[in-house]
Amino acid sequence: MSGINRDRKTNIPxxxxxxxxxxxxxxxxxxxxxxxxxxxxxxxxxQVKKETAPxxxxxxxxxSGRNTGQGDRTQNRSNxxxxxxxxxxxxxxxxxxxxxxxxxxxxEGENWARVIEHNTAEGVITxxxxxxxxxxxxxxxxxxxxxxxxxxxxxxxxxxxKVHVDSFIGGAKLDLMSNFARQDMPLVIQLFIEDNSDxxxxxxxxxxxxxxxxxxxxxxxxxxxxKKAVQMVQERGSTGFKSMEALNQSCxxxxxxxxxKRFISExxxxxxxxxxxxxxxxxxx
Numbered sequence: 001m002s003g004i005n006r007d008r009k010t011n012i013p014x015x016x017x018x019x020x021x022x023x024x025x026x027x028x029x030x031x032x033x034x035x036x037x038x039x040x041x042x043x044x045x046x047q048v049k050k051e052t053a054p055x056x057x058x059x060x061x062x063x064s065g066r067n068t069g070q071g072d073r074t075q076n077r078s079n080x081x082x083x084x085x086x087x088x089x090x091x092x093x094x095x096x097x098x099x100x101x102x103x104x105x106x107x108e109g110e111n112w113a114r115v116i117e118h119n120t121a122e123g124v125i126t127x128x129x130x131x132x133x134x135x136x137x138x139x140x141x142x143x144x145x146x147x148x149x150x151x152x153x154x155x156x157x158x159x160x161x162k163v164h165v166d167s168f169i170g171g172a173k174l175d176l177m178s179n180f181a182r183q184d185m186p187l188v189i190q191l192f193i194e195d196n197s198d199x200x201x202x203x204x205x206x207x208x209x210x211x212x213x214x215x216x217x218x219x220x221x222x223x224x225x226x227k228k229a230v231q232m233v234q235e236r237g238s239t240g241f242k243s244m245e246a247l248n249q250s251c252x253x254x255x256x257x258x259x260x261k262r263f264i265s266e267x268x269x270x271x272x273x274x275x276x277x278x279x280x281x282x283x284x285x
Contacts, residue, residue, distance in 0.1 A: 106134055107168055111156035113138075114188045117181040118147040125165070126172050126181055127153065130192060131282040133263060135172040138165045149184040150191050174268055190260040196283045197244035200259060203280050205232075205247055206240035211274075220276065221258040222265075 107113075113127040113136070125138045125147065138155065144164050147153070154161040155168070174182065193200055208217035218229035232251050241247040247255050259276070266277045 105168060106171060107136055107155060110134070111154065113153055113155050114192055115147045115149055115151040115153060116185055116188055117149065117178060120146050124169065125153070126177060127155075128185070128188060129155070133189070133267060133277055133281060135174065135267070137169040137172045139167050139169055140164060141166045150188050186257075186260050186264060189263055190256045193256040193259055194244070197256065199283045200255075200280060201241055201244050201247065203284075204259070204276070205244075205255065206236065220262060220274070222261045224253075224258065 107129055110129040110131045112130045114130065115125055115127050116135070117126040118124075118140070119126070123140045123142075125140055126135070127138060128135050138153075141162075141164060147164065153164045155165050156162075174185070177185075204217075210216050211219075214226075216226070216229040216233070218224050218232050219226065224232075228251075232253075235241075235250040241250070244255050247253070263277055266272050266275050
């Protein structure tokens with residue numbers, strides 16, 4: 001051979017026979033996992049009842065007494081004011097009520113009232129005060145003859161002048177009055193206005209002006225519109241009305257009746273503004 005094949009020396013190992021193979025003919029057994037462990041049945045332990053000795057009540061009482069005393073001491077320490085608040089609650093309130101200022105009576109400062117209704121069976125008078133037009137209920141003295149609506153009674157502090165009234169009971173509501181009292185109430189207020197006509201003419205009818213660019217104070221009265229208010233202003237002139245009679249004749253109205261209706265509407269509804277009751281009362285002597 002010549003060339004590369006001739007000069008190249010290749011060592012080819014000799015092939016072994018099957019009998020001379022290095023591997024063992026024995027094949028190892030495959031892994032089968034962990035061997036099973038036999039389970040032993042669980043045996044429940046036998047419970048033996050223990051004999052309990054009888055309790056000593058004296059020791060328990062002592063212990064409970066100690067705990068109770070300790071609890072009371074702990075409670076007193078945590079809330080040192082609790083005993084004073086709880087134990088003397090009634091006394092504390094009484095003492096506070098004595099020290100606190102008392103509310104003034106609704107009829108404080110009032111001297112006269114007008115009778116609206118006299119309930120002779122209960123001995124109670126329903127009246128309206130002249131100073132603030134406050135409706136109230138008054139107890140009557142024994143032996144007093146029945147009073148008529150619009151009667152004037154004294155309710156001031158001077159006991160020598162108190163002929164009819166014994167004491168003040170409380171306020172009266174218009175919706176809880178009898179039908180007769182509701183019917184008589186406008187008349188009672190109207191007569192009160194007529195008896196003090198000079199005051200209301202000077203304090204209202206002769207000085208009433210415009211409330212706004214479109215409303216006059218006369219329009220606060222029922223059934224008085226803008227045209228009627230302008231007419232009343234013209235009739236008043238610069239000198240004013242001399243009396244309520246002159247006002248009624250010149251304007252063709254019943255001024256006391258109209259003003260009484262306005263007062264009643266303000267008594268029924270406390271939200272009405274402006275309130276002539278507050279502006280025109282009390283009557284100045």
